[in-house]
Amino acid sequence: xxxxxxxxxxxxxxxxxxxxxxxxxxxxxxxxxxxxxxxxxxxxxxxxxxxxxxxxxxxxxxxxxxxxxxxxxxxxxxxxxxxxxxxxxxxxxxxxxxxxxxxxxxxxxxxxxxx
Amino acid sequence: xxxxxxxxxxxxxxxxxxxxxxxxxxxxxxxxxxxxxxxxxxxxxxxxxxxxxxxxxxxxxxxxxxxxxxxxxxxxxxxxxxxxxxxxxxxxxxxxxxxxxxxxxxxxxxx
Numbered sequence: 017x018x019x020x021x022x023x024x025x026x027x028x029x030x031x032x033x034x035x036x037x038x039x040x041x042x043x044x045x046x047x048x049x050x051x052x053x054x055x056x057x058x059x060x061x062x063x064x065x066x067x068x069x070x071x072x073x074x075x076x077x078x079x080x081x082x083x084x085x086x087x088x089x090x091x092x093x094x095x096x097x098x099x100x101x102x103x104x105x106x107x108x109x110x111x112x113x114x115x116x117x118x119x120x121x122x123x124x125x126x127x128x129x130x131x
Numbered sequence: 132x133x134x135x136x137x138x139x140x141x142x143x144x145x146x147x148x149x150x151x152x153x154x155x156x157x158x159x160x161x162x163x164x165x166x167x168x169x170x171x172x173x174x175x176x177x178x179x180x181x182x183x184x185x186x187x188x189x190x191x192x193x194x195x196x197x198x199x200x201x202x203x204x205x206x207x208x209x210x211x212x213x214x215x216x217x218x219x220x221x222x223x224x225x226x227x228x229x230x231x232x233x234x235x236x237x238x239x240x241x242x
Contacts (some may be wrong), residue, residue: 020174049229058220059175061229072228107174109230119165120230122174 018043020110020123021090028129035095035102037126041110046093049120050083053105065091098130132195133158137221137233144211152206152236154195154221162223164188164197164204165230169218178206178219211240 021040029035041048047066051059051060063077065085080098085091094117095102105127138153156162160174163182167175179188193208204221221233 022174032132051230051232056234058234059230061231064228075229109175118232119177119180121177122167124174 017106020045020108020121021124022106022108022123023124025124026127026129028131029098032097033101035098035128035130036091037095037106037108037128039091039108039110039123039127039131041062041091041108042112042121043119045110045112047111049109049111051109053107053125055104056070059107062093065125095128098128100130103128103130133162133223133225133231135221135223135231137219137234138236139234140218141239143239144238146213146240146242147210150206150208150211150215150238152219152221152238154204154233155204156202156204156221158202158223158225160225163227164195165222165224166193166195166204166206167220167222167232169220169235171217175220181202196211211238213240213242216240 022076049064050062053059063076063083064072080096082094105125108123111118111120136155143227165180166178168178169175171173172195179190181188181197195204195206216239218235218237222230223232
């Protein structure tokens with residue numbers, strides 16, 4: 017049973033380019049969460065999605081960031097016109113139920129470097 | 132709001148020493164509490180969890196007890212190994228929408 021998969025593992029972009037980060041949840045999981053980890057900091061929640069729906073995006077920056085989880089395919093976190101401050105590790109997690117007792121399982125992360 | 136405060140690091144211990152990493156929380160509801168471990172260059176792995184007061188989570192020799200009266204969930208291990216070197220994150224979840232993480236405590240175990 018494959019775990020949460022993320023790709024690419026490392027991504028380098030120049031300022032102003034777009035970054036697309038992909039996340040495939042664990043088999044049987046229909047809930048996806050995106051977190052950002054800045055250097056020397058903990059993880060900060062960004063967005064929670066179910067298939068074709070954004071449930072909670074309270075942690076998403078208002079501009080340049082968007083997320084989707086289509087009916088088919090992986091969840092995508094998209095960052096437009098990247099800036100150096102976007103450099104971070106972006107982690108995706110998945111769970112099977114909207115239940116606080118349900119564990120979130122994390123992927124290996126995508127490390128974004130903006131030059 | 133909901134939040135987690137954990138002991139700042141870094142922590143350096145000799146092999147077989149006793150480990151405690153403190154974690155306290157603030158929550159508006161009845162949270163579930165978690166400890167995650169992150170090895171260099173990897174994602175977070177669930178280490179243990181507790182879903183209600185007085186529950187004890189345990190795994191790989193690590194333990195943590197959910198203490199409602201002190202709003203704490205301290206991580207302990209009686210005898211650490213070099214392979215335990217990693218960053219440890221305390222986290223809570225109330226609604227299941229999101230987890231709130233502490234800033235992480237880096238542990239280095241020296242032979």
